[in-house]
Amino acid sequence: MYERDVTPKPVPFYLKPRILLLVVLVVVGLILFFTSFFVVDQTEEAVVLRFGRYHRTVGPGLHWKLPLGIDRNYNVPTQVIQNMSFGFRTERPGVVTVYSSRDYPGESIMLTGDLNIVDVEWIIQYRIVDPKAWLFNVEDRTKTIRDISQSVINMLVGDRAILNVISVDRTMIESEGQELMNQLFKQYDLGITVTAVKLQNVVPPKGEVQDAFEDVNKAIQDMNRLINEGKEAYNKEIPRVKGEAQRIIQEAEGYRAERINRAEGEAKRFLSVLEEYRKAPEITRTRLYYEMLEKVLQNAESLDLVDKTLENFLPLKALGGTGTTGGAR
Template identity: 75%
Template sequence: MGEYVNISGREFPIKIIVYVILILLVIIAIFTSFFTVDAKEESVITRLGRYNRTVGAGFHWKLPLGIEKNYNVPTQEIQNMTFGFRTEKAGIVTVYSDRDYSSESIMLTGDLNIVDVEWIIQYRINDPRAWLFNVEDRTKTIRDISQSVINQLVGDRAILDVISTDRPEIEIQAQELMNDIFTQYNLGIRITTVKLQNVGPPSGEVKDAFEDVNKAEQDMNRLINEGKEAYNKEIPKAEGEAQRIIQEAEGYKAERINRAKGEANRFLSVLTEYRKAPDITRARLYYETLEKILANRDTLDIIDSNLENFLPLKEVGKNIGGTR
């Protein structure tokens, strides 16, 4: 009776039960002694809960029955985290979550404006042992540090710089600062990319006011450009007109000077002749003056103040011409 065991109303020999148990233990030992590691992974092996070793890709052996355990870590895979939004389905047409994550993305700028900054970080695990054992809540730690760094960098800048010119600089500095902090925490990861996505004023009255300011600035720039265009158009025209007037004045000046010089030279020549023969010169000047006065004066009548009628000079001239 001692060599049998009653199981569910049936008796089984103890030897058979022992053999079955041994066989099961061997099978379990075989299945728990081997494991595989993917090409993109590294595996951390613990012995009785304590770190023992790290192995790479391939087929490996370990102590069975839970004495050693393996933890495969995707060290060659680039992982993402998003802030201010979530992606529900990636693909040709990306589907984003409708939930509000503004608590992550709303922050204060250096000029005391509110801005909504959405960003993505990409990282790779470079130390699987540190990744598994050094930090309890790895995801929360990464998110908290990333938010702290972006808030710091945005808080050092004006809102217009954050939205436009300083975006590449913020991405570079954020990557460097995050890596420095993660190294201090010995988290076992390396940030490969920080990419700002949608950056702008938050929705609502702030966004509407900001858009009004941008529109006003665009109108101002447009008016300035139109003014410069009109300036560039009118100034050359005015300068050309001024040059024309100056040239005409110079021509008139030269003409007046030359005419004055000619008159002066003529006067000097007359003066010279007058000094040589005053009477003759005086008479010549008198006749020349009369000639200028009487030139082209066919209807001119000369009246002698001592006579009561006109002198018949015209008739005399005609008669003389007729006699010839």
């Protein structure tokens, strides 16, 4: 017997034209909305292109642009200090920075002015100041920065002796390098300014040259140490000797003044005695005689006096210790 499927067929989904148009308008509106605004961070500036041509530069904030790719924005970090290293690379920056174990001798090995070879590692810090120039004036920005920086440092190192490069001229190379790099970047209209050039390791190449140079450095350090020790001993001894000399001079001055004063006093005393003598010679002679005896006998403990013709012997002793002894002439 023939069987027939009498199950009713599903009615196809049908949208009214108004609903379809509304959906299309909503989707188009969302696309227009999300492509009409862009945000610029506080550390950035945005360059806006219209149909691929430069249109304007805007600062931080929310900005409007023509949708559907008519306007395109390119955010550039103009307030961020960027670094570029030469002769080494940083694998992981942080509190404990990890550097790459690979060497870059093509960047760091240089010839000095006295025909020695030195290994110089350095970094530059720069900031983008013109977003438009940064985006469009130079095709390979990184290579241009590296080439200009290398040429400047090579030139500055090549004008100096190796000992000056390693020691006294490091700061001068950094300041002159920063100035020359900024001049060249301005000529290339790269849109950046170098804020700092910092030399890192400046050493002779590894091997026998470096070992010999380290020996020279040790000898120089020993020389400086001995010079400093000598200066210290000099500074310690000279003031003491000068003080001692000054003390001796002062003592001599005091002794001189004392002798002069004493001599002047004795001279005045002699003149006064002479004047008295002229007035009364006999009295003055007697007084001078007694004064002389008093001075001679003032420390005597035991004394025997005799007359000058030995006619009378007068043994007079000081009885009881400190009595005064007298006698006749």
